[in-house]
Amino acid sequence: MGRASRASGRRRRPDPRGAAPRLRRREAGSPWHRHAGVRPPRTGHVPDRRIAVPDAPQVRRYLDNAATTWPKPDDVITAWLHAARDIGATAGRASYADALAADAIRDDARRAAARMLGGVDPRRVAFPAGGTLALNIALHGLLQPGDHVIATAADHNAVLRPLDALRAAGTIELSIVPCGALGHVDPAAIAAAWRPTTRLVTCTHASNVTGAVQDTAAIAGIVHDRGGLFLLDAAQSLGQVPCTAPGWHADAVAAPCHKWLLGVGGPGLLWVREGLEVTPLVRGGTGSSSESLRMPDAFTERMEAGTADVPALGAFVAAITWIEARSVAVVGDGCRMLATAAASRLAEVRGVRVLASAGAPIVSITVEGYEPADVAVVLEQAAGVQVRSGLHCAALVHGHLGTAGSGTVRASFGPFNTPADVDALVTTVEGIVGG
Numbered sequence: 001m002g003r004a005s006r007a008s009g010r011r012r013r014p015d016p017r018g019a020a021p022r023l024r025r026r027e028a029g030s031p032w033h034r035h036a037g038v039r040p041p042r043t044g045h046v047p048d049r050r051i052a053v054p055d056a057p058q059v060r061r062y063l064d065n066a067a068t069t070w071p072k073p074d075d076v077i078t079a080w081l082h083a084a085r086d087i088g089a090t091a092g093r094a095s096y097a098d099a100l101a102a103d104a105i106r107d108d109a110r111r112a113a114a115r116m117l118g119g120v121d122p123r124r125v126a127f128p129a130g131g132t133l134a135l136n137i138a139l140h141g142l143l144q145p146g147d148h149v150i151a152t153a154a155d156h157n158a159v160l161r162p163l164d165a166l167r168a169a170g171t172i173e174l175s176i177v178p179c180g181a182l183g184h185v186d187p188a189a190i191a192a193a194w195r196p197t198t199r200l201v202t203c204t205h206a207s208n209v210t211g212a213v214q215d216t217a218a219i220a221g222i223v224h225d226r227g228g229l230f231l232l233d234a235a236q237s238l239g240q241v242p243c244t245a246p247g248w249h250a251d252a253v254a255a256p257c258h259k260w261l262l263g264v265g266g267p268g269l270l271w272v273r274e275g276l277e278v279t280p281l282v283r284g285g286t287g288s289s290s291e292s293l294r295m296p297d298a299f300t301e302r303m304e305a306g307t308a309d310v311p312a313l314g315a316f317v318a319a320i321t322w323i324e325a326r327s328v329a330v331v332g333d334g335c336r337m338l339a340t341a342a343a344s345r346l347a348e349v350r351g352v353r354v355l356a357s358a359g360a361p362i363v364s365i366t367v368e369g370y371e372p373a374d375v376a377v378v379l380e381q382a383a384g385v386q387v388r389s390g391l392h393c394a395a396l397v398h399g400h401l402g403t404a405g406s407g408t409v410r411a412s413f414g415p416f417n418t419p420a421d422v423d424a425l426v427t428t429v430e431g432i433v434g435g
Helices: 074-087 097-116 131-142 157-168 187-193 216-225 299-303 310-326 328-346 372-383 395-401 419-434
Strands: 148-152 173-177 198-204 229-233 252-256 268-272 352-355 362-367 388-390 408-412
Touching: 074 097, 074 310, 097 268, 097 310, 131 157, 131 198, 131 229, 131 252, 131 268, 148 157, 148 187, 157 173, 157 198, 173 187, 187 216, 198 216, 216 229, 310 328, 328 352, 328 362, 328 408, 328 419, 362 372, 362 419, 372 388, 372 408, 372 419
Parallel strands: 148 173, 148 198, 198 229, 229 252
Antiparallel strands: 252 268, 352 362, 362 408, 388 408
16 A cells, blocks of 8 residues: 655555545656656646556465565574574674674575575675675776676666765776667677776676676677676576576676565675685674785685675575575476566557566566556555666666666566466556557
């Protein structure tokens, strides 16, 4: 019911009499270059469109798994509670029994992450405080003044904003290559953008707007043939797209633990291949080499200043155990099956444009004449369907999708969604355009 609109920042209150929320139609020809959720001025009368909305739905149909997966497997919550309630100690700081138990949890988490990344060295896996910090550590730690970086229009702001700040400071030069109509990046565009000073290529593995999965082997081949480095943002792939080569051929991979890896909020992970040194972005206590004011030499200690989130790492281990009991392929294919069904049915609805590539289980749509934020509100109030609307922190890709300005309505399907969730989504969208 009437939750805050993330795009507009204003809270919508449901009519206490149960009346349907009003859907604003966009003016024909109105500009799309405004920020997400800022609606164009209404220059003439446009009739309100309404659909019949029943009493508040009793079922929560969560379709925002690209933001964070929900619900979590029961074992994940149990593991989090065990570490928080029964262990309660800090990793890497002491030698009493519970502190050693905390150490063991963190070590298990490194091994679990290494398996998910195709069998990389767990000693090269660190757990910064979130996927965004992991990307920032890699970008700031690998780049040097004068370097040229190639990014893509499909990338998330977790990559593009740090790079733009480095560019604005005069530290690096930045090229952003375009993507296709569904978010795919042509590896040839990366080759064409290459310069003698190019050091790093970074791209998102799977688009968080369309689900488009990039050809990492082809990109890595271009980068490595020219002596560059390849950083992969695996936020929307790790845990539901099988890793067929160590690190998907990249030199470094970053991801959050709470998305398709099914962990809880808190840590991200960063893997950097052996032989590639990263300058620490955050410095502080590590529990080792305390006599020195310099960070330790070991990769994990250099990357993990401060206190580890042991309960979240315990939850992460349980999450990977849950995935591995089924396999990444089985979990991912189940999610993609639902997304494909939703995309196919929505494509048949009058006035609905579907933007989905069948790579990651993500389906974006626009509904002709209606703001994405308003469509999202009706989906929840009418059927309990929870989706995200707007630009999804990836503004540049929308310029190639034809959705710049208001963005899209995004549904993303997780391992606990069912065909009934697809039915509710499609039926409610049909009601909007037919109301």
